[in-house]
Amino acid sequence: MDKIIIEGGRRLKGEVKISGAKNAALPILVSSMLTEGQCVYSNVPDLKDVNSIKLLLSTLGTSVNTDGNTVKINAGGLNNHKAPYDLVRKMRASILVLGPLLARLKKARVSLPGGCAIGARPINLHLKGLTDLGASIELKHGYIEARADKLKGAEIYLDFPTVTGTENLMMAAALAEGTSYIKNAACEPEIKAMADVMNKMGADIKGAGTSCIKINGVSSMNPSSVSIIPDRIEAGTFMIAAALTGGDFKIVDCEPDHLGSVIDKLRRVGSKIEISKKCIHITGPDEIISVDIKTRTYPGFPTDMQAQFMVLMSIANGVSTISETIFENRFIHISEIKRMGANITVSGNSAIVKGVPALSGAPVMASDLRASASLVLAGLVANGKTEVNRIYHLDRGYEALEKKFKLLGAKIKRVS
Ligand code: EPU
Numbered sequence: 001m002d003k004i005i006i007e008g009g010r011r012l013k014g015e016v017k018i019s020g021a022k023n024a025a026l027p028i029l030v031s032s033m034l035t036e037g038q039c040v041y042s043n044v045p046d047l048k049d050v051n052s053i054k055l056l057l058s059t060l061g062t063s064v065n066t067d068g069n070t071v072k073i074n075a076g077g078l079n080n081h082k083a084p085y086d087l088v089r090k091m092r093a094s095i096l097v098l099g100p101l102l103a104r105l106k107k108a109r110v111s112l113p114g115g116c117a118i119g120a121r122p123i124n125l126h127l128k129g130l131t132d133l134g135a136s137i138e139l140k141h142g143y144i145e146a147r148a149d150k151l152k153g154a155e156i157y158l159d160f161p162t163v164t165g166t167e168n169l170m171m172a173a174a175l176a177e178g179t180s181y182i183k184n185a186a187c188e189p190e191i192k193a194m195a196d197v198m199n200k201m202g203a204d205i206k207g208a209g210t211s212c213i214k215i216n217g218v219s220s221m222n223p224s225s226v227s228i229i230p231d232r233i234e235a236g237t238f239m240i241a242a243a244l245t246g247g248d249f250k251i252v253d254c255e256p257d258h259l260g261s262v263i264d265k266l267r268r269v270g271s272k273i274e275i276s277k278k279c280i281h282i283t284g285p286d287e288i289i290s291v292d293i294k295t296r297t298y299p300g301f302p303t304d305m306q307a308q309f310m311v312l313m314s315i316a317n318g319v320s321t322i323s324e325t326i327f328e329n330r331f332i333h334i335s336e337i338k339r340m341g342a343n344i345t346v347s348g349n350s351a352i353v354k355g356v357p358a359l360s361g362a363p364v365m366a367s368d369l370r371a372s373a374s375l376v377l378a379g380l381v382a383n384g385k386t387e388v389n390r391i392y393h394l395d396r397g398y399e400a401l402e403k404k405f406k407l408l409g410a411k412i413k414r415v416s
Contacts, residue, residue: 001389001390001391001392001416002391002392002414002415002416003387003388003389003390003391003414003415004376004379004387004388004391004394004402004412004413004414004415005385005386005387005388005412005413005414005415006361006376006379006380006382006385006386006387006388006410006411006412007361007384007385007411007412008359008361008379008380008381008382008383008384008385008386008411009381009382009383010245010380010409010410010411011245011246011247011248011409012241012242012245012247012248012249012380012405012408012409012410013247013248013249013408013409014249014250014407014408014409015249015250015251015252016238016249016250016251016252016404016407016408017252017253017404018230018231018234018235018238018251018252018253018254019043019045019069019230019231019234019399019400020043020044020045020069020227020228020229020230020231021045021190021193021228021229021230021231021232021233021234022045022047022049022050022231022233022396022397023093023163023188023190023231023233024189024190024193024194024228024229024231025041025044025045025047025050025228026049026050026053026093026096027093027096027164027167027171027190027194028041028193028194028197028226028228029041029044029050029053029054029057029071029073030053030057030096030097030100030167030171031100031171031194031197031198031201032057032062032073032074032075032223033057033060033062033075033078033097033100033101033104033171034075034100034103034104034171034174034175034198034201034203034221035075035201035202035220035221035222035223036074036075036076036078036223037074037076037222037223038072038073038074038223039072039073039074039075039201039223039224039225039226040070040071040072040223040224040225040226041070041071041072041073041225041226041227041228042069042070042225042226042227042228043069043227043228044066044069044070044071044228045069045228045231045399046068046069046399046400047395047396047397047398047399048392048395048396048397049091049093049396049397050071052087052090052091052094053091053093053094053096054066054071055087056083056087056088056094056097057073057075057097059080059083059084059087060078060079060080060081060082060083060097060101061075061077061078061079061080062074062075062076062077062078063076063077074223075104078104078105079105081101081105081107081108081109082109082110083097083098083101083108083109083110083111084111085111085142085143087111088110088111088112088113089111089113091396092113092116092121092164093164094110094111094113095110095113095123095126095164095168096164096167096168096171097110098110098126098130098144098146098168098172099126099130099167099168099169099170099171099172100171100172101146102130102135102146102147102148102151102172103151103171103172103174103175103176104175106147106148106149106150107146107147107148108144108145108146109143109144109145109146110143110144110146111142111143111144112139112142112143112144116368117329117332117367117368117371118327118329118330118332118368119327119328119329119330120328121327123144123165125158125159125160125162125165126162126164126165126168126169127144128156129156129158129165129168129169129172129182130146130148130168130169130172132154132155132156133148133151133152133153133154133156133169133172133173133176133180134148134150134151134152134154134176135147135148135151135172136148150176150177151172151173151175151176151177151217152176152177152178153173153176153177153178153179153180153215153216153217154173154176154180154181155180155181155183156169156173156180156181156182156183157183157184158182158183158184158185158186159184160184161184161185161186161187161211161297162186163186163188163190163191165186166182166185166186166191166213167190167191167194169182170182170191170194170195170198170205170208170213170215171198173215173217174198174203174204174205174215174217174218174221175217175218175219175220175221176215176217177217178216178217179214179215179216179217180214180215180217181212181213181214181215182212182213182215183211183212184211185207185208185210185211185212185213186297186298187209187210187211187297187298187299188297188298189209189229189232189255189258189298190229191208191209191213192208192209193228193229194208195208195209195213196208196226197224197226198221200224200226201221201222201223201224202218202220202221202222203215203218203221204216204217204218229255229258230253230254230255230258230278231254232254232255232258232259232262232302233302233304233305233370233397234398234399235251235254235255235259235280236259236262236302236304236305236308237305237308237373237377237398238251238404239251239259239262239263239266239271239273239280239282240266240305240308240309240311240312240377241377241380241405241408242271242282242283242284243266243269243270243271243282243284243285243288243312244284244288244311244312244315244377244380244381245284245380245381246284246285246286247282247283247284247408248282248283248284249281249282249408250279250280250281251279251280251281251282252278252279253278254278254279254280255278256275256278256279256280259280260299261296261299261300261301261302262301262302262305263275263280265291265293265301265309266282268289268291269285269288269289269291269312269316270284270285270286270287270288270289271283271284271285272285287317288312288313288315288316288317288355289316289317289318290313290316290317290318290319290320290353290355291313291316291320292320292321292322292323293306293309293320293322293323294322294323294325295323295324295325295326296325296326297326303324303325303326303327303330304370305370306322306324306330306370307330307333307370307371307373307374308370308373308374308377309322310322310333310334310337310344310351310353310374311337311342311359311374311375311377311378311381312377313353313355314337314342314343314344314353314355314356314359314378315355315356315357315358315359315381316353316355317355318355319352319353319354319355320352320353320355321350321351321352321353322350322351322353323349323350323351324349324350324351325349328349330368330370331346331351332367332368332371333367333370333371333374333375334346334351336364336365336366336367336371336375337359337374337375337378339362339364340359340360340361340362340364340378340382340386341356341358341359341360341382342356342359342378343355343356358381358382358383359378359381359382359383360382360383360384361379361382361383361384361385361386362382362386362387363386363387363389364378364379364386364387364388364389365388365389365390366388366389366390366391366393366394367390367393368393369393369394369396369397369398370397371393372388372390372391372393372394373394373397373398373401375388376388376394376401376402376405376412379412380405380410380412391414402414
């Protein structure tokens, strides 16, 4: 199994180019199921999760061709309504095929995803919304068995603005008969990006990016070509690397508008940040100031940046409170960061981080995607050698992370 070895303590500088967003690419690739022609997607990141969704789409009968960061999908041959356990358990976002399968094939048999390292992660709101649209749903032997002769427009209220739930329901409602409203919808930029793609395909979706989305169902949709938006979490992770190492770099091909809360916090920490079109120039502070964060749905501070921000606070001057409000178990990285010398205590869903003068390199174990990124960041600033094990989590969501850090001057390598 691969691991990453880092000799910490270098000041990083240079320019880093941001890849396409994992969490936009996954639902957008799935939305190709809504049409019979060939869709072409560029700027698709080369990631394990993207490979998992491509494999699932092929299993369902679509043809998938990849050439570098371009992916062509033709769902003309979609003929299998079964998403098996072996594929769904590898990646929870596989649940996204449920809505399109119902819309196109009138039936779906999709494995229940189950929990994961960061929480129980139920999908009850996906199922409730599909029931509102007229689907009948049963849970049998670990599978969701869903049927709908005709999906019908409905008013759907989500108890929580679930991201993939909103995406799943947008796809089902796009081909339903009549008008649907998704209320208390997720507002993340990936939702807007996906609606833009679907509108280009002939869907009629208004209000995506706000908490009320109106969808007038259409009878069919057409293929289209689109480029995937930049990954805001990857960009945020590099911003924290700059703040941590007193670095100075330009983060290019990113979307600063999607990073408002992260930019605000990093300025309060003492970083100097200049924004221009698709570029963030960040200079880390001489002294990192402690700042509190509470994770929130967009445009609040993203849960996907919580672990990375905690590493920054672990060497700040002062005490910071970090509260996780989206997932119930997203503090698994703490025990590993503590092994590197951080002073962190947990009380309920909050972590109290008392800054220490320095972290020290150690062998550590990655437990989930963003936790892995936080350990790499910790290794970049720690004294001595850090060995990050189980980095397959990192490969699920960061394209060539260690190569990008190397170009910025880090002493980092991957070994088998
Ligand atoms: N929830 C329910 N019922 C549901 C759906 C969600 O109770 O039916 C709860 C969840 O248990 C959780 C909260 O709602 O406590 C938020 O979950 P959400 O459904 O919004 O998350 P998701 O759609 O499964 C996406 C991203 C995650 C990101 C979250 C929150 C994708 C593929 N995944 O997950 O990304 O953390 O939104 O922003 O878009 C990552 O990239 O590392 C990652 C985990």
